[in-house]
Amino acid sequence: MEKAVLFINMTSIRTTKRRGALVNADAFSRSLSPRERDGERGKELSKLRSVSSRSRVLANATASFFWSACLLTTSLGSAQDLSNKLPGWISSVAFSPDARSVASGGSDNVARIRNANTGEETAVLEGHADYVAAVAFAPEGRSLATGSYDHTVRIWDLASRQTRHVLKGHRGVVMSVAFSPDGKLLATASLDSTVKLWSTGTGRLRGTLRGHKSWVNSVVFAPNGSILVSGSSDGTIKLWDVRSRRSKATLQATDAEIRSVAISSDGKMIAAGIRYGTIKLWLNQKPLVDFKAHESDVWSITFTPDGSKLISGDGDWNKPGKVKFWDAHSGKLLGSFEHSGEVLSVACSPEGTRFAAGGWDRVLKIVPVNLRAGARSP
Amino acid sequence: MHFVSSIKGSVVVALALFAPGLPAFLASAATPREVFSGLRRFYAKTSRADGSFAPGTDRDYRGMSDSAYSDLAPVTYAVTIHQTFDWELPHKDQTIQFLLSRQRDNGDFFNQAGTVDPKSAEGRVYNTTQGLVALHALGLKPRFNPLPVFEEILQADYKTLPAYSTSFFPLAYLAYGQPIPPEADRRIRATMVQAADGYLHDHIAATFHAVHYYRLTNKPVPLADQIVARALRDQKPEGSWLLNLPSRDRHATFDAVLTLHQLGHGRADCREAIEKAVRWVLTCRNFDGGFGHFPGSTSDADANYFHTGVLVMGGFLKPVTPLPNDPHLLSWGHLMPLPVK
Numbered sequence: 001m002e003k004a005v006l007f008i009n010m011t012s013i014r015t016t017k018r019r020g021a022l023v024n025a026d027a028f029s030r031s032l033s034p035r036e037r038d039g040e041r042g043k044e045l046s047k048l049r050s051v052s053s054r055s056r057v058l059a060n061a062t063a064s065f066f067w068s069a070c071l072l073t074t075s076l077g078s079a080q081d082l083s084n085k086l087p088g089w090i091s092s093v094a095f096s097p098d099a100r101s102v103a104s105g106g107s108d109n110v111a112r113i114r115n116a117n118t119g120e121e122t123a124v125l126e127g128h129a130d131y132v133a134a135v136a137f138a139p140e141g142r143s144l145a146t147g148s149y150d151h152t153v154r155i156w157d158l159a160s161r162q163t164r165h166v167l168k169g170h171r172g173v174v175m176s177v178a179f180s181p182d183g184k185l186l187a188t189a190s191l192d193s194t195v196k197l198w199s200t201g202t203g204r205l206r207g208t209l210r211g212h213k214s215w216v217n218s219v220v221f222a223p224n225g226s227i228l229v230s231g232s233s234d235g236t237i238k239l240w241d242v243r244s245r246r247s248k249a250t251l252q253a254t255d256a257e258i259r260s261v262a263i264s265s266d267g268k269m270i271a272a273g274i275r276y277g278t279i280k281l282w283l284n285q286k287p288l289v290d291f292k293a294h295e296s297d298v299w300s301i302t303f304t305p306d307g308s309k310l311i312s313g314d315g316d317w318n319k320p321g322k323v324k325f326w327d328a329h330s331g332k333l334l335g336s337f338e339h340s341g342e343v344l345s346v347a348c349s350p351e352g353t354r355f356a357a358g359g360w361d362r363v364l365k366i367v368p369v370n371l372r373a374g375a376r377s378p
Numbered sequence: 379m380h381f382v383s384s385i386k387g388s389v390v391v392a393l394a395l396f397a398p399g400l401p402a403f404l405a406s407a408a409t410p411r412e413v414f415s416g417l418r419r420f421y422a423k424t425s426r427a428d429g430s431f432a433p434g435t436d437r438d439y440r441g442m443s444d445s446a447y448s449d450l451a452p453v454t455y456a457v458t459i460h461q462t463f464d465w466e467l468p469h470k471d472q473t474i475q476f477l478l479s480r481q482r483d484n485g486d487f488f489n490q491a492g493t494v495d496p497k498s499a500e501g502r503v504y505n506t507t508q509g510l511v512a513l514h515a516l517g518l519k520p521r522f523n524p525l526p527v528f529e530e531i532l533q534a535d536y537k538t539l540p541a542y543s544t545s546f547f548p549l550a551y552l553a554y555g556q557p558i559p560p561e562a563d564r565r566i567r568a569t570m571v572q573a574a575d576g577y578l579h580d581h582i583a584a585t586f587h588a589v590h591y592y593r594l595t596n597k598p599v600p601l602a603d604q605i606v607a608r609a610l611r612d613q614k615p616e617g618s619w620l621l622n623l624p625s626r627d628r629h630a631t632f633d634a635v636l637t638l639h640q641l642g643h644g645r646a647d648c649r650e651a652i653e654k655a656v657r658w659v660l661t662c663r664n665f666d667g668g669f670g671h672f673p674g675s676t677s678d679a680d681a682n683y684f685h686t687g688v689l690v691m692g693g694f695l696k697p698v699t700p701l702p703n704d705p706h707l708l709s710w711g712h713l714m715p716l717p718v719k
Binding site: 089091107129130149151170171172173175190191192193213214215233234235255256257275276297299317318344 | 434
């Protein structure tokens with residue numbers, strides 16, 4: 001049956017606490033009532049819902065409270081008494097290119113945009129008929145792409161807060177989305193074992209990249225836009241030539257499933273977050289180092305903008321996860337941060353001074369980072 | 379109705395044959411005959427001369443969930459499916475020899491391929507249970523007494539096993555012809571702590587294994603009504619129980635369906651939920667005849683068992699009549715008799 005997910009010994013679930021210089025705001029986050037079914041899940045609303053004044057007040061209050069603790073923590077779950085539209089677990093987080101906003105997607109079928117400084121929720125993008133598994137800002141910052149369990153991808157215009165395109169073609173859950181550096185293409189990865197390329201201007205399918213033998217869980221463009229990198233449950237990473245749509249190289253990573261891939265800003269290093277806690281790095285497509293980085297699955301991995309550090313997030317069922325910082329060349333651990341729930345997604349801010357993490361406990365955290373010292377409370 | 383579906387299915391297959399660019403999945407509903415035919419095609423493609431089975435039709439496919447975990451899993455699931463429908467295994471004698479050869483004289487069954495460490499407690503429990511289930515389904519005993527494996531793990535290591543391991547113990551004992559000993563029963567049951575909604579660890583997988591455990595040991599399932607209520611509440615509109623990351627819920631729909639099947643006592647709402655699950659499972663079927671874990675996913679030996687199990691419990695696929703010997707011991711309970719209320 002399912003492996004490495006559930007553990008008998010509930011006493012091993014740790015309570016949150018201060019750990020070294022790291023501040024953890026877990027004590028502030030509340031556990032929610034069990035998930036409630038969303039009676040409006042099936043509706044194709046395709047519109048942005050204005051945030052109710054009450055939720056805004058709560059968001060502001062929550063944000064200022066945690067900001068006073070020098071750690072911005074926004075509890076997405078604190079609004080459980082507002083309606084039956086409870087925010088769900090967070091599957092994906094992303095910073096806007098100007099670092100002012102953070103987007104998140106999750107099991108409440110919507111994408112949420114928040115002010116990255118205050119925590120105020122500024123937009124709720126509704127339209128997907130199922131969970132939102134992936135979010136990504138366009139390089140110009142005016143569009144957001146979302147991938148969903150409903151097998152579709154949406155490109156949202158953030159000014160009008162409307163869906164610009166609904167991209168249909170995948171036959172399975174869309175796990176990852178990534179804009180090309182020039183913003184003209186969107187890559188999408190799915191459980192249907194394919195990566196698709198779409199024109200962001202027209203919404204038309206530009207190509208389907210076949211070759212993976214199993215789920216494609218993560219996709220990212222190289223900085224020059226000519227190469228696309230995908231990571232799969234088949235244990236491989238594929239490098240695709242964007243122009244020809246053909247596979248240029250396959251990196252055999254592991255026997256286990258690859259959960260997440262990242263590429264450094266100079267395009268030379270590739271990192272993979274792997275099931276059972278391994279991180280593997282390649283330099284110029286040659287294996288550089290692999291190491292047991294986490295106790296459980298590495299759901300998310302990203303480079304800092306200067307490419308010198310890695311940030312990874314892990315999680316095991318019903319247990320607090322960790323965000324860890326690594327020297328990208330040596331694999332040396334530089335610091336870690338304990339999250340209140342398992343960490344399903346991490347993102348580094350464009351200026352490299354903060355990271356966002358979200359996961360199962362429905363709490364989105366934005367943590368200032370001193371990259372020399374790891375995560376810290378300022 | 380079946381005639382129309384059959385025509386639709388044929389058209390889709392024909393389109394697939396002449397249009398290689400089409401996706402390798404079947405979106406339309408299939409007839410039971412088409413599902414049977416597809417499954418047999420899948421097993422014909424994945425059977426190996428040594429009696430084992432590959433996890434998928436592509437030589438480079440490494441499997442998913444159980445089929446990636448241990449190379450015993452595709453064999454046990456193939457045996458289970460073949461016994462369920464009284465099909466002849468492609469290489470039955472070799473399959474028996476393969477299974478017997480995967481046991482050490484200390485009782486351990488072991489995997490040679492797959493992600494689990496065969497020496498770990500988790501690997502030993504998993505492999506030995508799977509080996510016993512397959513041999514029992516074929517009417518055979520293992521070469522060596524396997525019970526010392528479980529007795530050893532029940533000393534201490536059982537506390538570290540994943541929560542979905544609970545029903546492995548009574549299943550293994552029963553497949554070897556003995557009920558689980560009272561002290562072992564007490565220890566495992568002590569790990570099955572239920573929340574107010576009846577669930578274990580807030581997940582259907584651990585909950586299912588508790589239900590399976592109590593049914594195997596012929597005891598009432600505590601908080602059964604609460605479990606049913608949550609399972610019904612949790613079903614998604616399209617019929618699945620994909621509530622978490624896909625990798626967490628690869629068996630969730632089977633787990634929920636068995637739970638509703640066993641605890642629902644034929645209630646209309648449970649029947650409707652199972653019928654909805656059946657429709658969803660059919661969307662996971664591929665042109666190669668197998669099932670993927672989710673729509674669009676690669677056909678997989680593990681998914682084949684769990685989705686076929688749903689189709690059997692939902693009444694879409696009819697098992698052989700009369701049922702095979704000890705139907706309740708065929709893998710994870712898809713043929714388990716229903717409890718008397």
